[in-house]
Amino acid sequence: MLIALYAVAVLVIAWAVALPLWNGSGLLSPWFGLTALAMMMTPAAVALVIVVFIERPRQRLVALGLRPIRPWRRTLGYAFLGLMGMLLLCVVALPVGTVIGVYPGDFAGLSGLRASTVVGDSESVWPLVLTQFGAIILASFVNLLPALGEEIGWRGWLLPKLLPSGIVPAVLLSGVLWGAWHAPLLLLGYNYPTVPGWMAVLLMIGMCTIVGSLLGWLRVRSGSVWPPALAHGGLNAAASGTLYLFAADAATVDTTQATILGWSGWIVPAVLAVALIATSSFRSPPTTTQSETHVNERTHHVA
Template identity: 40%
Template structure:
């Protein structure tokens, strides 16, 4: 078995094996999807791809063969800011601000296509969620004000907070795995890495996570989204030579993806399979944006040397 093949096997074994280990309590105790424990276990799962990168690095220390220096290894796995620090910071800002814009565009497209009913005036879906929550509506705060506060936090604060856990995934998927797959060609590398990324979510998506109405079929549905969104994150990684724009973008999506639940209509709840950024409309939008970026802002292929 070649070094490349063995490293890939070790990375996938660590990332997938540890993710299932972390999620085991969810399956053993049948935790409901709305439980805070799902969020907790999901957050811990996000660090398992990074542990896969470290497993490959530590395994390499035990082999008697030339190894890259720590600095070069950090560069090849995207931990540095790439060749153009200014360009990387610009892409980080673009990911921070552009991601919620894509979320809003996906909501608008879903509504325009008749696939989503919105209630911008009454915020009925958000009000219903507050009423059904364990604490009910916070005293002395109008739902519209609370929605505005949550929206502001999703745009300004939450992306940075969510980027902590997003780093765990992005260092693995876009930092280590995507360059490793680039000998397949850019399109195939993006496709394969996106499928792997989507399949890695199976401990949650097989329970219906993100698409409760689908049950276990949520798993292949989420793979579709991961291929589309992974292509956009892949462009950020390859264009900058750094994982940090992708980390910020991933964190921003996790922060703003639930905006659809703020503006939805309680009388006609959103069908998340088709509507919103994680639905089919959103996946199509992300795929078109990613294709346009690769077409008009080409990327430089990374160093083919093993990372």
């Protein structure tokens, strides 16, 4: 019942927040950035209301996934893995798309990047590539707080509620809901401007289900919402930051087919997700109590 209430509330409120864009100039509205940011806060807001006023658990931060953070090494380790892994997946999607023939890549000459800068033909543009990746990493941390607005809802509160029904159903349902939640912006042309709105929503559901399974793995393995939130921030930064980075000069990138947004970019994360599920890697970390028990048992045995 609570899951259904959450789903309805978060979808309705997202539409309510985005409604001014529909009554105005859509994606060209000067308020688009603030509206999108406010919309990103809605999953966490609905989860917070449910936890505080309906569930009222003793440990509310735990129910939202904000705690535990300790052990720090585990949380920081999965946060680093999530960020670097997400950036790598966004980059790997580009040569995969080039091999398939849907991404106009020029990895040898970097003609698109060279044409957009003042770098001469005899100069290397790789320092600019490294600078761009540095900017993407910085943007990932800037995106952390907005990403938390989504992750507290999707992976912090919702995913643990769905896991008793099984890993695959939990991943599928949370992914479909996450993707459908983007509909108010997608139907205006966001992310997939060249296709009908219904197709854009289906594409986003596909991407969110596959990539969301990896974010869910981070949530389960770390016991915290912080690692998937940082990975989500990396996704938002790298998806746009690498879009034309390795493209040929004057090329057009079709996001329905290429990059992490398109179907060719789902191949590697889908294989990884299947491998994690098949190897039963979706295991929760031991609780503090369990860890202390194991330590006490070892200490007693040595004594």
